[in-house]
Amino acid sequence: MIREILVTHNNGIVLVARNYNRNDRIARDLVGGFISALGLFGQETFHDNLKEIKFTNSKIIFKRTAYFCVTAIVDHEDDTEEIGDLLVEISRRFELQYGSDPAFGKRFKKDTYTAFDETVDSLTRPFIEFASQVNKLILTMTTSDSSHSVADLMSAYKSKQNLLMEIRKKKGIK
Numbered sequence: 001m002i003r004e005i006l007v008t009h010n011n012g013i014v015l016v017a018r019n020y021n022r023n024d025r026i027a028r029d030l031v032g033g034f035i036s037a038l039g040l041f042g043q044e045t046f047h048d049n050l051k052e053i054k055f056t057n058s059k060i061i062f063k064r065t066a067y068f069c070v071t072a073i074v075d076h077e078d079d080t081e082e083i084g085d086l087l088v089e090i091s092r093r094f095e096l097q098y099g100s101d102p103a104f105g106k107r108f109k110k111d112t113y114t115a116f117d118e119t120v121d122s123l124t125r126p127f128i129e130f131a132s133q134v135n136k137l138i139l140t141m142t143t144s145d146s147s148h149s150v151a152d153l154m155s156a157y158k159s160k161q162n163l164l165m166e167i168r169k170k171k172g173i174k
Contacts, residue, residue, distance in 0.1 A: 001131035002083070003058065004073040005120050007094055007113070012036035015068065015113045016094075018120045020128055026073065035062070035069055052080055063087035067100060075131075082164055086123060089167040093119055126160040133157075 004026055007016035014032040039062075042050040053060045054076065061083045063070045070087045097116060133153040 001075050001078070001135075002072055002124050002127050003075070004071075005090065005124060006031060006035070006069075006071045006073075007090070007116070007120075008032040008035050008069050008071065010036060010039065010064075010067055010069065016116050016120060018117060018124070020124065031071075035071055038062075039064055039069060051084075061087060063091050065091055065095070065100065068094070070094065082127075082160075085164055085167045085171065086127065088171060090120060090123055092170065093123075123163070126156070126163045130156040130160045 001021070003019070003021040005016070005018045005020075006014055006028065008014050008031075012029075012033040012035070014028045017028045019026070038050050038053075042048055049064045050062050052062065057076055059074055059076055059078070059080070061072045061074060061080055063084065068091075070091045072083050072087055074083055094116060097119070098113070130153075133156040137150060137153050
């Protein structure tokens with residue numbers, strides 16, 4: 001399940017932060033600085049971009065541009081390629097709305113990028129609904145009637161797959 005989506009400027013300032021797990025409250029400024037430092041370390045040391053960090057129960061997936069990074073904090077079983085495609089689409093839409101350098105000519109004010117929250121939420125919704133349906137199905141496996149949960153799961157899966165197909169088509173066009 002997607003826990004958090006962040007858009008951070010390469011200077012470490014968090015521009016957009018969406019939390020999808022109320023139990024996990026991550027110190028956004030700390031994460032922003034961490035992402036910025038890791039990105040610079042990878043570029044300076046290996047001349048490469050960091051794509052993923054794996055932990056025991058979660059992982060952090062990155063999509064870096066010249067000026068900002070879109071990051072997802074997800075459960076370890078989430079599909080890295082699917083989440084990566086989601087981050088590419090969030091990045092593309094962020095760039096369309098704010099330009100390639102979102103800080104150009106602007107001061108970093110807290111509410112400058114709040115209009116983008118709904119875009120992130122609408123793109124992540126199919127992933128979250130699918131994960132929710134999987135969890136519900138697992139819980140109902142012990143009951144005698146899980147047919148309703150299976151139908152809900154399949155519906156959520158189709159929504160997620162339709163979004164991924166749309167994103168992947170755009171990737172080809174870019």
